[in-house]
Amino acid sequence: SxxxxxxxxxxxxxxxxxxxxxxxxxxxxxxxxxxxxxxxxxxxxxxxxxxxxxxxxxxxxxxxxxxxxxxxxxxxxxxxxxMAPGVNIIFKMASILTKYLADWDIEVIESHHHRKADSPSGTALVIANTICDTLGCDPEETLKFGRSKGPNKREVGAKNEIGVHAIRAGDIVGDHTILFAGRGERIELKHQAHSRxxxxxxxxxxxxxxxxxxxxxxxxxxxxxxx
CATH class of the missing domain: 3.40.50.720 (NAD(P)-binding Rossmann-like Domain)
Known part of the structure; x- marks a missing residue:
């Protein structure tokens, strides 16, 4: 070998x-x-x-x-x-932050290379479902995948709506960001894969x-x- x-x-x-x-x-x-x-x-x-x-x-x-x-x-x-250890720590951190920030707006944004076939990524779905589990809400009712052109008012608070967004461009290995946005402040929890x-x-x-x-x-x- x-x-x-x-x-x-x-x-x-x-x-x-x-x-x-x-x-x-x-x-x-x-x-x-x-x-x-x-x-x-x-x-x-x-x-x-x-x-x-x-x-x-x-x-x-x-x-x-x-x-x-x-x-x-x-x-x-x-x-x-x-399988990346850092991403799996992100899963855990997402749940912890959600417990304290349940009244804030939460959005999940992922970016991958333009050859990736599925969207959103499996990782983004795990993050979004983890947040829903922590909040005790139904993913089918809470998750909103992207936003189309035109009037699109967001339901305030993560229990009412969690946006999940996918970007496909170039040779991005994999980026995942969880955005927690409150009044006058926000927290971003981010993982970037620079290689495999x-x-x-x-x-x-x-x-x-x-x-x-x-x-x-x-x-x-x-x-x-x-x-």
Missing amino acids: SNDPNKIEINNVENLKEVIIKTKPDVAVDFTIAPATEKNSLICVENGIRCVIGTTALSQEFLDKFEDEIKRNHCPAVISPN DGFASGAIQAIKFIANQQENKIFDMKKVLNL
Whole structure:
């Protein structure tokens, strides 16, 4: 093996099960697209391979089926829209600040490269849902995705409305900002990914965690990082 990226061997595989039988991996890591992940991760778990999944936009139908297969095959997994340790601390901080600033307006803004297919990002959705959970409000009723041209008066206070906004431009790795705005003041909680090193670091921690995990369930990075 080598740490030199120029010496990494990449194989185009059409039959995942054959590769699993041949290589006998302990853990499979998947950062691809939802249709591929939903197919391949089930194959992995059915063959006793634990999974670390960073793919976003996974369907609830898949997640329910995947959890059933995890229990049936005694094969736990980690799923997180963002493996970066700093982002997962942001999740926790968002909840803490919301408890103290529940009467303020709260907006979530995320920026990514122009090739990112889904919007808003899975990370932004976790942030927004975390805020809703903290406030005890229904995301379906509270979250407002973007604002169109024309009259668009905002409902005051986070319990009434939380705006979620997506920017797609250039080669932005990933920025997430939570804006808490009160009367005459505001607080911005921000995470910026300057490279993908943070995601890789978190993924390695997730691999080590799930390789030794005995409980058959889906874990998130909060559990991996003991937050």
